[in-house]
Amino acid sequence: MKPNYVFILVCCVLSISQATVAAPAASNGFRVRAVNLGGWLVTEGWMKPSLFDAIPNRDLLDGTTVQFKSITLGKYLSAEHGGGTILIANKILARSSETFKLWRINETTFNLKVYNNQFIGLDTTDGVNLVAVKNTPCILETFMILRNSDDPNRVRIKASNGFFLQVKTEELVTADSKGNERWDDDDPSIFIMTALSPYQGEYQITNGYGPVMAPKVMREHWETYIVEEDFKFISSNGLNAVRIPIGWWIAYDPNPPKPFVGGSLKALDNAFKWATKYGLKVLLELHAAPGSQNGFALSGSRDGTLGWGLDSIEPTVAVIEFLAARYAKNPSLYSIGLMNEPSLWVSPETVMSYYGAGYDAVRRHSSTAYVVMATRMWAHNVTEFLPFAAQFERVVLDVHLYNFNHMTVEDVMNGDVYTHCQEVVSAVTTSDGPLSFVGEWTAEWMVPNATKEEYQRFAKAQLEVFDRATFGWAYWTFKHVGIHWSLEWMINNGYINLTASDPISVSSI
Structure with missing residues (x-):
């Protein structure tokens, strides 16, 4: 949940059940400390607006x-x-x-x-x-x-x-x-x-450039936006995994339905190769499901229509089956996320029906890969899928926690991070249920004129809370034109230090 929509989201949840006893981490004691490779294999124009610069009449794209x-x-x-x-x-x-x-x-x-x-x-x-x-x-x-x-x-x-x-x-x-x-x-x-209301997603960029230019533009982007050196950087800076958002069309590479273009599958294959080389786990995540599960451009929607529903379950499971079959034997595969941020307007029964079928698709190929089930966007009760997910083995419940509802440092710290977000993590962390995962968070906020030290405090506070998630967490994102959204920038400029025992080293303040 990002761009303008993120300001609507206040830690994803409006009401939370009473906190429960924290569960242990995964059976091997491993906790994910990951970064999202957002904007790479699923386009999000707000992350790299220059990708759209050469489109003629770029203010008149699909969905505008x-x-x-x-x-x-x-x-x-x-x-x-x-x-x-x-x-x-x-x-x-x-x-x-x-x-x-x-x-x-x-x-x-x-x-x-x-x-x-x-x-x-x-x-x-x-x-x-x-x-x-x-x-x-x-x-x-x-x-x-x-x-x-x-x-x-x-x-x-x-x-x-x-x-x-x-x-x-x-x-x-x-x-x-x-x-x-x-x-x-x-x-x-x-x-x-x-x-x-301009739209800037995968559909818009590929249809905007057209069938001649789009393959060239997208392949250059896939080959340059994330490279092997980035995996080396991630591995050497206290992270142990990458969460990779992908779109449903990747299952039809090299000839996906128009206007999408082939080539993202080769990039994903490279990601697995680099992850293995540098000792990183890969968390696959279906960011864009057939028909769009939330209507946003970042989910592959053409015009903001939410088209995912009961009729979409079978083709979506087919994508999960493809991914599981292709990567199940790869030593770096750690989890498969069945669907990113399903809309509140999709019934929980429909989502659970899909999650059950998606889980079975993964298990047909792997008994060890974790299966990640995301909460519905803006759901009043973040625990609504807990009883369902508890029926399965090696399942993870994913919540996204962004903090944008206060304008002062102390309000964010006390009202958002140490109260609300802590309650959310506790609510989805049980002793006998699925593992808990904060699949997206960031150290950007709405506090005006915040100092570097205040950003450091904000990042440290979130890390303290999200480290309690039993599966782990993933920062949004690795690269971004908005500097505080970019973990690469935050690390290089001393805002976050994940290699130290304290994530904010005193010497950097």
Whole structure:
């Protein structure tokens, strides 16, 4: 749970059952001290925005929400009732019915998805009027957005009949304008476009660059973002494992479904090779499940739709089966995470049904690999899967703990870390249940103008609490443009020292 969404999350849990007696670590006494290799095999644009720089019209990627204001009426294009009928232009303020999601076909051509998940298109009865009635876009639901070279927010929208949309009245929007070379304020075919909520995930970058450029861009990224030297650095700085987020399309490498591109499997094979060389364990983690388990771009979603459910269980298990079969005999494989951050809107029964099937898939190939089951994002009760997980052997319950709900150092320390997060870790750590794991945490916070010493105190406090998790913890993440999110930067600059008995050495303060 990261980017803007992370500020909504307050230690993942709103209510927690009473703390229980702490269980021992794994049977061999080993506790994971890991770092996530986030943004590598599953793209998260907020971690490395420069990856998207060369995409034409990069502000108009899949899932971006847009609004169109008529230049002549000063009112917004709107899907009446949110969809299912005609398009109008009678609203002064833009809300849900006046906001559309883009499905990108190429840099200038798009489908426009309305609030009710239908698509704007030409009315089949006359081929001129605009409606939003189709659940699946075809030719009639395809539009070109042409931008003014001097003002790219001033646009015309060209329909598949070759004509431009124009607003004739508040109740009449048609595709029958021929347009002209001028962009005057009295032209009803001109709109002011506002692009909101940009999406920057794997779907957006691969579809944005297209089938020719995307393979080149992604393979260069996979070959340079994480390299062998990073594994050596990780191993020599007090860490014993890497948690590697992956996407479902990796199971179909080298020819995954479009727009995804092949090559990430080779990178993962290299990761296992380097982990073995430097004595690191590998924690595989399905970050992006088929259909998207939480609707965020980081889960491979095209437009924010949460498409994972009962029908997704079988194809998701197939991905887990692929991973288990491929790496079960590798000495570095330590665990397989069945799914990252399933949404609260997915029922616990559906998640448990999948977790049971995913566990069986791993066990068909390995009796020793741990199986990690994540809590639902924003679940009120973080212990909801404890009784279920307790039925299985070598199972881990994963919670993600970010601390962003206070603005002062002491409030974060006392209210978040030493109270709330400690309660969460205690709640999921039982004497007879699954092992507990803090799969994501960071030493970034919302405290303004925090000093280096305060960051050190914050990191140390979290380490004290998360070291009590019986499976261990994993920092988010190894590399990041946001320096405090990057464990590599934090170690190199003396904010965290995991090789010392005290994680913050006095000499570095």
